[in-house]
């Protein structure tokens with residue numbers, strides 16, 4: 001039987017060093033993954049593009065980093081201890097645990113959004129649902145808190161928690177940072193870091209993890225100015241892709257604000273998120289949409305909640321990769337009450353006091369990395385490749401000596417060292433050139449350079465482009481400029497030379 005697209009990508013990902021199960025030699029546990037050398041490159045590139053896009057939206061946006069273990073009181077105040085629950089049902093025979101809502105949706109093909117324990121239990125009983133593993137009976141549904149706790153200290157009597165979202169760090173840092181940044185709103189505090197959730201059944205491979213990375217920007221702003229943004233006019237004609245009434249519609253930012261009554265401050269940031277996917281990451285338009293979550297579905301802290309969804313064939317369709325969350329004063333107010341510390345913003349003249357509201361731009365880094373693998377994977381008759389845009393490709397360029405003799409390797413190594421200063425370069429001297437091309441295509445390397453006997457004479461090399469497999473001949477000394485033009489300035493291969501007749505790739 002032919003492998004599914006998911007299996008094909010996972011084979012490449014694990015064998016070539018993108019991602020593989022963590023602690024594998026001791027038997028991997030579901031929901032824990034290692035980024036190999038290629039996966040780490042893509043992740044870093046994605047994170048840096050994220051920083052460049054979102055931290056430059058305002059001079060008062062900054063990144064912080066924080067501990068991941070936090071006191072219990074933090075999560076009493078944030079509401080996670082009470083509300084951060086998933087519905088659990090367990091097989092009474094083999095003790096396999098299921099997320100009850102997912103199981104019911106999968107088996108009965110219905111939407112159970114917002115149903116409580118009793119209603120889910122009733123649905124399971126009425127439809128005689130059984131364990132998918134052993135057909136054993138399933139327990140009544142109960143809510144299960146998704147946070148990991150741990151005992152801290154020598155006596156181990158203090159219970160602390162691993163943060164289930166990076167967002168709490170900026171809320172806890174708010175008091176210090178608003179002073180350090182001279183009391184100016186909006187103020188943005190971002191974290192790129194780990195979060196932990198004891199997911200009940202992390203079955204979807206690299207999608208639902210127990211330890212994962214989030215990139216989240218918390219924007220603290222004056223709630224009196226929610227319908228203002230000084231740049232709104234420049235984006236008002238931008239057409240947002242929003243799923244509503246069973247299809248993706250294009251709605252201008254102006255209409256979102258004027259007709260649908262979403263505040264300007266919120267809509268402006270929807271635009272910036274969509275631009276990030278379509279213009280920076282080059283995700284095809286047909287694979288991106290926002291979806292609004294209704295009151296039953298949205299997170300307990302949100303007043304407005306749009307998910308960022310990507311159409312991922314490996315995971316069966318539209319999947320959440322992030323969200324744009326208007327959290328109001330939920331968190332700062334909770335922490336002010338819980339800690340007894342004043343978290344109000346006081347205007348310079350002392351006349352206005354209020355708790356800032358928060359708009360959160362939230363992204364799951366791992367899901368976004370997987371999305372790149374899914375979206376840019378391509379199969380052709382002779383090869384598989386990742387058609388990554390230059391900005392996220394894990395390797396920019398590979399250097400090959402045609403043969404291992406007559407000073408060609410020395411010349412190739414010299415070139416490798418020259419290019420290494422500016423690009424991610426990989427050196428490969430084993431196997432036929434055709435095989436070396438295939439290996440680089442398979443991991444998405446954008447360009448390959450081959451040095452041959454002519455290179456010894458005139459210092460020229462062959463430059464081959466991954467997607468078209470077209471080749472040109474260029475001077476080695478010009479490669480830094482040529483590659484920069486191709487990768488960073490939107491130039492194309494034929495701007496630098498005529499296509500040459502290439503040998504068939506074997």
Ligand code: GAP
Nearest residue numbers: 165167207208209212321322323362363364367
């Ligand atoms: N701070 C808000 C927050 O945490 P969320 O919707 O629970 O909101 C934000 O999570 C993003 O984090 C999700 O859109 C998703 O991309 C990622 N995420 C959440 N749970 C995850 C998990 N178990 N594995 C991988 N990524 C996850």
